Amino acid sequence: MQHAMQIQILKDLIRSVDEKQTCDAGRVVVNPVASYTSEALAKQEWDTFFANHPQMIGLSGELPTPGSYITINDFGIPLLATRDADGKFHVFVNACRHRGAHVAAEARGEQARFTCPFHGWTYRNDGKLMGVRAPEQFGAVDKACLNLVELPAVEKYGLLFAHPKIDGTLDVDALLGDLAPELETWQFDKAIYHGETVLDMPVNWKIANDTFGEVYHFSTLHKDTLANLLHGDVATYKEFGRNHRICLASKYLDTMRHQPEENWSVTDGAVVAYYLFPNVQVVVLNRMIALARIYPDPKKVGQSITRVSHYAIPHIAAHVVDSGEIQKLSGENLYQIDTTSRIEFNYEASAELFISTVEHEDYYMGTRSQAAANSGLVEHFLFGRNEPALHHFHNNYRAALGQPPLAEYRP
Numbered sequence: 001m002q003h004a005m006q007i008q009i010l011k012d013l014i015r016s017v018d019e020k021q022t023c024d025a026g027r028v029v030v031n032p033v034a035s036y037t038s039e040a041l042a043k044q045e046w047d048t049f050f051a052n053h054p055q056m057i058g059l060s061g062e063l064p065t066p067g068s069y070i071t072i073n074d075f076g077i078p079l080l081a082t083r084d085a086d087g088k089f090h091v092f093v094n095a096c097r098h099r100g101a102h103v104a105a106e107a108r109g110e111q112a113r114f115t116c117p118f119h120g121w122t123y124r125n126d127g128k129l130m131g132v133r134a135p136e137q138f139g140a141v142d143k144a145c146l147n148l149v150e151l152p153a154v155e156k157y158g159l160l161f162a163h164p165k166i167d168g169t170l171d172v173d174a175l176l177g178d179l180a181p182e183l184e185t186w187q188f189d190k191a192i193y194h195g196e197t198v199l200d201m202p203v204n205w206k207i208a209n210d211t212f213g214e215v216y217h218f219s220t221l222h223k224d225t226l227a228n229l230l231h232g233d234v235a236t237y238k239e240f241g242r243n244h245r246i247c248l249a250s251k252y253l254d255t256m257r258h259q260p261e262e263n264w265s266v267t268d269g270a271v272v273a274y275y276l277f278p279n280v281q282v283v284v285l286n287r288m289i290a291l292a293r294i295y296p297d298p299k300k301v302g303q304s305i306t307r308v309s310h311y312a313i314p315h316i317a318a319h320v321v322d323s324g325e326i327q328k329l330s331g332e333n334l335y336q337i338d339t340t341s342r343i344e345f346n347y348e349a350s351a352e353l354f355i356s357t358v359e360h361e362d363y364y365m366g367t368r369s370q371a372a373a374n375s376g377l378v379e380h381f382l383f384g385r386n387e388p389a390l391h392h393f394h395n396n397y398r399a400a401l402g403q404p405p406l407a408e409y410r411p
């Protein structure tokens, strides 16, 4: 992010903290709970946003070197994403052209070639069929026509995108719109993959998304965890077409505001969280990124799968100057100070704090909301003036499905 924008956001947050104000959607809206329980709607969403829509599958660091691969089974078809010997990113249907077995079985790894476990056909990581075992027995085949089926795939701004349809349109700049220049400044291609955690929870995928969209719950639900690190009830909010950005105020801001502005770094004083339509949350934290991809369970409207990938971001400046202060704030051992007084960031502890908070606090509360919706006894939920990201998220998908925007609540 450009430094001038970082300063602007940090100043906005300082003012919000001082004035006890937050972002304001200007009205309260009503969200019918059928949004979380309707099987017909879930089917429409699956077809529109997952089976036939471009998907962001991670940052470039998922495939760090030529030969890296990952397998994906999140939106209906088994996929194999690779980085070939020339560094080019590909996405294939993970299905052997003989009789359809998965050519790659592991979640991730590094391989120049994939040998099908069924009868041993071999493919290069650029999809080319290299070998048919025992061809004298099998019979003649035209190998050039039996490469892995390749899908549209684009790597741009350090983000990996795929389209689940062979003839699907994949225009990353159209998807990101006005947000693209800002995302480019983060140089996400330099983020280093650190691990992944999967949460399979009884919450509709939109309830899962909702938990990322507001800070109204911080000082209550997260009072013993994140509220130690972040100011509750304070956020800046900006829309970029169907995407948006929320910035949360770190308590370290209280120290940082007395330092010279040229030393300010937005990741020291704030958490910057982007929502990318339809189902991705990119949370830029101090020294790491947590990227959450949230998928419906296509068989169960009240169930979803969240994949959270963690990345280290050593290329993004962090100017934490008061180590005592930061250690005091991080009751979770997020930082360790070594014998030379250098601050060492503890990625495992930070990822663990993020995931356990999401699972045991945010999503746990989401399961309560889901149960209320399932009961059929609660007609609607409310999204407050201080929850504009929820208005935006729901109105986006509603517009895409031809539904009217959420109605204003009239007390």
Ligand code: FES
Residues within 6 Å of the ligand: 096, 097, 098, 099, 100, 101, 116, 117, 118, 119, 120, 121
């Ligand atoms: S299915 Fe792959 S070699 Fe037969």
Ligand SMILES: [Fe+2]
Residues within 6 Å of the ligand: 211, 217, 222, 362
């Ligand atoms: Fe939360």
